[in-house]
Amino acid sequence: MNRTLISKFNAVLQSAADALQPPTILYDDFVWHWKSITRYYVETGDKRELVEQTNIPGHLDQMLALMIEELDEINDKTTINSSDECQIISPVLSNGGTGIGRCINYLLSHKILETLQTLARTDCPPGMKSIVLNFFTRFISRIPLLWQPAVYKPTHSMVRLCGESLATPSECEEVLFLCVLAGKLNQHRECVDHFIIEVKCDISEEDVNVNKDVVSKEVNDDIQHVVDGGDNELNATGEVTDVELNNTNVLECRLVSSILLLTSSPDCRVALKACEALMVILSINHEKLTKFLSKYSKIGHLFSNRLVSLYNALPRDNECTVAMETVEAKWGFDITDHHGSLIQRQLTSFFSWLDYLDQLVKISQLDVSVSIATSVNEIFLECIIKPQLKDITETVAWRATILIKQCLLHISSSILLNQTVEFLIGYKNLDISKCLDHPLRQTVINRCDHISDEISIASLKLFSVLFNKNCESTSHNLLLIYLKDRLYIQRLPIDEDNDESSNSDCETDSELSDELSPTEMNLNSSI
Secondary structure (H helix, E strand, O other): HHHHHHHHHHHHHHHHHHOOOOOOHHHHHHHHHHHHHHHHHHHOOOOOOOOOOHHHHEEEEEHHHHHHHHHHHHHHEEEEEEHHHHHOOOOOOOOEOOOHHEEEEEHHHHHHHHHHHHHHHHOOOOOOHHHHHHHHHHHHHHHOOOOOOHHHHHHHHHHOOOOOOOOOOOOOHHHHHHHHHHHHHOOOHHHHHOOEEEEEOOOOOOHHHHHHHHHHHOOOHHHHHHHHHOEEOOOOOOOEEEOOOEEEEEEEEEHHHHHHHHOOOOOOOHHHHHHHHHHHHHOOOOOOHHHHHHHOOOHHHHHHHHHHHHHHHHOOOHHHHHHHHOOOOOOOOHHHHOOOOOOHHHHHHHHHHHHHHHHHHHHHHHHHHHHHHHHHHHHHHHHHHHHHHOOOOHHHHHHHHHHHHHHHHHHHOOOHHHHHHHHOOOOOOHHHHHOOOOOHHHHHHHHOOOOOOHHHHHHHHHOOOOOOOOOHHHHHHHHHHHHHHOOOOOOOOOOOOHHHHHHHHHHHHHHHHHHHHHHHHHHHHHO
């Protein structure tokens, strides 16, 4: 009897205590798990054991689960009770009325994310970097606090740890983390500024003089990244005018740099995910990010050089040239397809990468698209394909003609298509004299009636593709320009010795035309 009364009394006291102070089991568990992690480093010292052999991954999983559970409870209470008195909001940390519980508040105030980032950088115990990357990935994907300095600063530091070296054990976690972060920045574009910083680039006067010479000679030199990155302008001679190169401020985005490094991973799956993350980044409509991508990054140069490398790896025999016309490749296709001969796989890699560049140009902002397309034109078309198209060797010219035709078939973006068409037949706004003097236009036209049947057929197919692409430059430079100046009329040279006789004939004809009726004139002209 007494035990029943005591138990009832304890229940009443507990109810009263719960009414005065909400239960703190989530918060206590969260603090206990974090202190268990810190206790490990205090007690173990220099003991080097794998992180999988410790309880650290389990503690981090429980901490994340507690924060998510607490956040769900707050959201449920906010949904059920619409009044402000029923919302649990931190008095210090809030984002438009979104509640932040005690667990997340503890994580932010004690800078737990910065501590985890330090542990990931030291990779202590071994494998800790992968565990922390996994924690950050799930944290930023489930808890919308990327706008908080206590979140985006350690997140930016984690980005710097990605792509430091290729083929590492944490490579899969790195690319997954970057993909999730890119997606979150696409959703919350106001947070993009936190991942773009300005750095001062000091250049001496001696370096400036060197840069001027280099820029005028080599388009893809590393110095051009600094010179073209500021508000500099180049005149027709390639000299830098009206600028100060000393103390130039340039933009830096480590997120893009880390993704670019992972696109070169030997693991095809990692490279594919990195390419997907880059497409998300380039599709973000953000002024500062667009300025960095178009002026300060080397995406166009890096990817165009990779296109050249894939092209140079192709065999130079007739079998490869014939196989070009049968290849249908889309971006990512070479990742999953391992069938076919070596030549087929090499061609698939080349054309799938070209298709990826085409997709980048299509989804990017205008300035970025023009920058990438211009790099493809300068590095691949002008430097590699143009000399081969002008080569007098039949096999080389035949191969280059088929290649450029297949490239046109794989291109769908209007900007890259215009760059390729203008590379072949010239710009739309050229006058007739400049259009006829284009270095490749007349060469390709003349080869439609070449002594070699293979070259003639390839050239005719090339023009068929050009007209089917329905590009404005094609119709202007191959059709309208002749109609405009009546160049379809063959004008014979006039003999100076017969000028007087021709003039007298003209006068006689005019006199006769005055005397004869229209019917008689038509009769005489027919006779």
